[in-house]
Amino acid sequence: MHWINWLIVVVYLLVVIVDGLRRTRGTKNIEGYFLASRRLPWWAVGLSVMATQLSAITLIGTTGQGATDGLRFVQFYFGLPVAMVLLGVTLVPFLHGAKVYTAYEYLERRFDAKTRSLTSLLFLLSRGMSAGTIIAAPSVVLSAIFGWDITWCVLLIGVPTIIYTVLGGVEAVAWADVKQMVVIVAALFALVAVLMWRLPVPVDDAFRLAGATGRLRVFDFSFSLTETYTFWSGILGGTFLMLSYFGTDQSQVQRYLAARSVDEARSSLLMSAYWKIPLQALILIIGVLVFLFYTFAPAPMLYNPRHDALLREKQPAAYAALESRHAAALAGRDQAAREAATVKGSGPLLAFKAQNDALDAVRKDALAAAAEASGESSRDVNYIIPRFVLDNLPLGFAGVFLAAVLAAAMSSIAAELNSLATASVVDFYQRWYRKEDTDAHFLTVGRIATAVWGCFAMVVATYAATLGSLIEVVNRFGSFFYGSILGVFMLAMVKRASALGAFVGLLSGMGAVAAVSFGLPQVSFLWHNVIGAVVVFAVGMLLSLPKRAAA
Amino acid sequence: MSQFKRTLVRVLVIQVVTLVLLWFLQARYTT
Numbered sequence: 001m002h003w004i005n006w007l008i009v010v011v012y013l014l015v016v017i018v019d020g021l022r023r024t025r026g027t028k029n030i031e032g033y034f035l036a037s038r039r040l041p042w043w044a045v046g047l048s049v050m051a052t053q054l055s056a057i058t059l060i061g062t063t064g065q066g067a068t069d070g071l072r073f074v075q076f077y078f079g080l081p082v083a084m085v086l087l088g089v090t091l092v093p094f095l096h097g098a099k100v101y102t103a104y105e106y107l108e109r110r111f112d113a114k115t116r117s118l119t120s121l122l123f124l125l126s127r128g129m130s131a132g133t134i135i136a137a138p139s140v141v142l143s144a145i146f147g148w149d150i151t152w153c154v155l156l157i158g159v160p161t162i163i164y165t166v167l168g169g170v171e172a173v174a175w176a177d178v179k180q181m182v183v184i185v186a187a188l189f190a191l192v193a194v195l196m197w198r199l200p201v202p203v204d205d206a207f208r209l210a211g212a213t214g215r216l217r218v219f220d221f222s223f224s225l226t227e228t229y230t231f232w233s234g235i236l237g238g239t240f241l242m243l244s245y246f247g248t249d250q251s252q253v254q255r256y257l258a259a260r261s262v263d264e265a266r267s268s269l270l271m272s273a274y275w276k277i278p279l280q281a282l283i284l285i286i287g288v289l290v291f292l293f294y295t296f297a298p299a300p301m302l303y304n305p306r307h308d309a310l311l312r313e314k315q316p317a318a319y320a321a322l323e324s325r326h327a328a329a330l331a332g333r334d335q336a337a338r339e340a341a342t343v344k345g346s347g348p349l350l351a352f353k354a355q356n357d358a359l360d361a362v363r364k365d366a367l368a369a370a371a372e373a374s375g376e377s378s379r380d381v382n383y384i385i386p387r388f389v390l391d392n393l394p395l396g397f398a399g400v401f402l403a404a405v406l407a408a409a410m411s412s413i414a415a416e417l418n419s420l421a422t423a424s425v426v427d428f429y430q431r432w433y434r435k436e437d438t439d440a441h442f443l444t445v446g447r448i449a450t451a452v453w454g455c456f457a458m459v460v461a462t463y464a465a466t467l468g469s470l471i472e473v474v475n476r477f478g479s480f481f482y483g484s485i486l487g488v489f490m491l492a493m494v495k496r497a498s499a500l501g502a503f504v505g506l507l508s509g510m511g512a513v514a515a516v517s518f519g520l521p522q523v524s525f526l527w528h529n530v531i532g533a534v535v536v537f538a539v540g541m542l543l544s545l546p547k548r549a550a551a
Numbered sequence: 552m553s554q555f556k557r558t559l560v561r562v563l564v565i566q567v568v569t570l571v572l573l574w575f576l577q578a579r580y581t582t
Binding site: 071 | 558559561562563565566569570573574576577579580581
């Protein structure tokens, strides 16, 4: 990469760290460190919420998904605006009004200590591991693209994030998020502009080609419990997932607890409701545009350079045969694309689709061979955008994009570390070990906890490749209780619900999700949250009935 | 109308406009 691109990345990192150091002035006590003294404006909280949710893998993986699969993934977010509005009128006033530090602290006030501790522990378990995977995903890509050791990539992302999170607390995190969101959106619009400019045919003709391959199909109205991305799973399953994530996950709740008032907390959530679907559609459209770019330009057979080199080295004969098939299929598709773009009618479009399918078949064989040669899943989709950016963008743009990837990674990790530290200190250290001490003491403990979680995340990220199956188990375990915790919060808003009902309901909900995950009937993961929340609520209410009868 | 309701209406308008644009993309280009 050109030195000017590196300069842009270095300037970005310096600005984030220096600003983080500047924000340490506002963190003289525990409320300032964990909740920015509840004085953040709604728009900063809103941007922080959006930046936290937009991770590096969204930037590189979702754009890649747009290139290979098209726009249908956007249905996943259809429930988000509904969830934000529901949270604005239900949970946000409860949590903000209760003046708590963590969402789980509220559960002790409403139910008992064991429900609080269990939900907080579940959060620590799943988020602790996921912080590692959030660092690992972009590190693996950077490592393959630049040929660096993975440890250096983990350190490049992890160390600056830990520095400004440890020193500045939530205030540094939120204001860094604001800047990071600006960098990310600027990079996205720059990508769209460059891609439109580089297309050799008018956009309208190019989109007809994308449409012929099904990449512009957004809506799928089929009602299937096993199909992940449909309109109904997005609206129903997506609403429950977003309610669980934004309503009960400390990394999100902590953002809006830092807002000045209930109204400002609500407005910050509505900011996500405004922009999430358009932003996600833009990210996927970038992917479609990259597909169109490579329709008229020589596309690599494998986008992951490490796997390409490995396959070439370990199976030279198979590689040469695949390369020759790929070149022939590429030439056929190129010719069909140019004809379909100039000659109107369905015939040329069908011919283009057939050529595109033939190329996909060669790619499928190449990916299988690469997976066999490397002994790991190829995840080639994550390398499409980085390869495009480094090989094709004008000077300076690659630097902005790399800064945006780092920004997306850092904003998500910072929020995770800050919330992990808050839950550890408030829900465990302060609750069970040292109830009373000075603010300075808890501030120091908070900083140590942030640093410890940061180091833990970096260790998990470094060994992510070897921990692959373990991380998958933990992530799967995480999905067991997301909806179930939402069910507990739903119970908390019902007056008659009892502590026993909440605790047993929580265990029942997790059991029900485990049953549909491993047993029968098989249902797609977006429905897990619906099942978890409904079972917790139903069991909780049933167990609370005797209390009402006794009263 | 309260501030929250006004914001809510705006949120709904943006979602409807986005969905209509996506529908247009699908209807115009998907064969």
